[in-house]
Amino acid sequence: xxLYSSIEVSxxxxxxxxxxxxxxxxxxANVNTTRxxxxxxxxxxxxxxxxxxxxxxxxxxxxxxxxxxxxxxxSRDGVEAVGIVNDPSPDRLVYDPNHPDADANGYxxxxxxxxxxxxxxxxxxxxxxxxxxxxxxxARSMGSAALNxxxx
Amino acid sequence: xxxxxFGATVNMLKDAGAGAGEAQLAIANNIANxxxxxxxxxxxxxxxxxxxxxxxxxxxxxxxxxxxxxxxIPGGPNFEAQPFxxxxxxxxxxxxxxxxxxxxxxxEMAKLSINSAYSQTMSTLLSTQYTRIREAxxxxx
Numbered sequence: 001x002x003l004y005s006s007i008e009v010s011x012x013x014x015x016x017x018x019x020x021x022x023x024x025x026x027x028x029a030n031v032n033t034t035r036x037x038x039x040x041x042x043x044x045x046x047x048x049x050x051x052x053x054x055x056x057x058x059x060x061x062x063x064x065x066x067x068x069x070x071x072x073x074x075s076r077d078g079v080e081a082v083g084i085v086n087d088p089s090p091d092r093l094v095y096d097p098n099h100p101d102a103d104a105n106g107y108x109x110x111x112x113x114x115x116x117x118x119x120x121x122x123x124x125x126x127x128x129x130x131x132x133x134x135x136x137x138x139a140r141s142m143g144s145a146a147l148n149x150x151x152x
Numbered sequence: 153x154x155x156x157x158f159g160a161t162v163n164m165l166k167d168a169g170a171g172a173g174e175a176q177l178a179i180a181n182n183i184a185n186x187x188x189x190x191x192x193x194x195x196x197x198x199x200x201x202x203x204x205x206x207x208x209x210x211x212x213x214x215x216x217x218x219x220x221x222x223x224x225i226p227g228g229p230n231f232e233a234q235p236f237x238x239x240x241x242x243x244x245x246x247x248x249x250x251x252x253x254x255x256x257x258x259x260e261m262a263k264l265s266i267n268s269a270y271s272q273t274m275s276t277l278l279s280t281q282y283t284r285i286r287e288a289x290x291x292x293x
Binding site (some may be wrong): 007009 | 168176177180182183184185187189194264265268272276278279282
């Protein structure tokens, strides 16, 4: 607790938003990818954010002990990305019989990446990143003001 | 730490600064979770508690210094060290986004800059107060 934990909380936001940016960039880079190691076309990926739960060092190790669960209302440990999942929405079908990856009917399964959607998500991640940077700057100026109390 | 008191003002400003630090933590957490689905923001209130405890910071209660002249200032360290209470409440009153989150980033940014200005004001006041105390100790103005 204290001023530095506030910076740590904002830093967790920064790394989560940066991961979201990485995933969005990957989606955009693979907007036309029809071959993947898993087979089939590239699938759009999404980052799952969750509130980070504080781990009480005194809590019992038994996972069935519900009393050890931190109160979600009191948790102020920031955010964490808990996973990257594939978007289950259907592929974009493009009719191109000459494409080497076209199916029997002449359709190519293109990735389910919508460039406009990715752009909007990117703006959202970028703005959230900036908001976290501002929070760190404010915490810093509060901290340096507190350090200057005994100067003068 | 009220035992060696440099005056009630110092204790009050210290608690105000601590409250602003807690509020900063809550606001930073709200901003960090701005893209978390179903996140509910936390609100920290300490100014009400501070106002309610104003009499506690008052120097002129039971153990004040004895004065025999109206020009003398009745002072005395009778500040009782009690844990200053900061209440954090989970705000689930309204929904801001479709995913169930209720963080309005503009509001949080406004709260952030208000809180920072408040905290820096408290620091400046505390600094001024210490300058006065130092002047009193060093017998110079």
